[in-house]
Amino acid sequence: MSVLKVNADRFEQEVLNADKPVLVDFNATWCGPCRMLAPTLAEVAAERPDVKFVAVDIDDNEELAEEYEVFSIPCLVLFKDGMEYDRSVGLIPKDRLVELLG
């Protein structure tokens, strides 16, 4: 699976109501570490069909960033059954990302 770009209007359907865990990558185009992290996310997304990977641009979705209290990016939030299960802030290597997914 690849990383799916999602905006606020599809967030409930694609993330909260998903039938498997969802890793949401809150990012922005101006954020260097976010761009550094993107290839790692794509790589892990391809290896993990059991997890859905979603990217949210915080400039296009300010209200989502506020609702989920994103105060620094890149911010990875793992959702299970519509609830936040875990999160990680900042650029992380692949092994830490895999660890986050459990």
Add this chain to the structure above:
Amino acid sequence: MVYDILIIGGGPAGLTAAIYARRASKTVLVLEAKACGGQIINTPDIENYPVIAHISGFDFAAQLTDQAKALGAEIRMEKALELTDGEVKAVRTAGAVYEAKAVILATGSENRKLGVAGEDQLVGRGISYCATCDGNFFRRKDVAVVGGGNTALEDALYLADLANKVYLIHRRDQFRGEETTVAALRQKENVEFVYNSNVTALRYEKRLTAVEVTNKLDGSVREIPVKGLFVAVGRVPENQAFAQLVGVDQAGYITAGENCRTNVPGIFAAGDNRVKEVRQLVTAAGDGAVAATEAIKYVNSL
């Protein structure tokens, strides 16, 4: 194999050294612990590098990395844990030991922490070390900046235009930073100076709610409700793993001069981790060139 030159750190200094070493046909291994490019990737706009009028830190890092790779530098994403001197130098990582004739330490520096309980778990939940990266998330909220140097002053100025209120907490009553920035801050109606004070505790549940500030002169304690605390109390060189072997000053910077030589023959230092006056992208690149040239000379002399 024994590499000619092993470079620890893939930032502007280390990768520039790799370019110079490869152009001299030396075998090169670069070890990078986090991300190639180093701290420059956090900078949205670089506008003070000669010839390049404007580039993002990410693009600069990516192009520099590509250039070093295209010239044949090998780059591994591994953290150097130990360096030993001997017949050849040896660098240990979590999974391997690499040998080289010469080593260039280009490890850079990292943000100094406040050292207050809860700090680590609040990173991204109210605590930030980069106002230009994270300032936008605190629009119309109350925030504090702690520190007294240029970074703290510039952070406070930047945040004053975004946040509802900015508290600038400083342990003295005078700033080390530039007078013009202090003057600009004084013009801001929403900036409050909190002098002679240290942050002594953080209040939080899931995220930061307030900071406890203690006045050093009269011992009075004050609680300031803020959503964000921007820490700008300087940087520390990442030399801990090598400080047993090469000379460092009191602050931990490697005592190598402009020729980038350390006290150990064949080990060089380049970039922000070295004792120097100006720590900029262009001086890091300059160090990379000097350290590589010195290392090449050293390897040729063996």
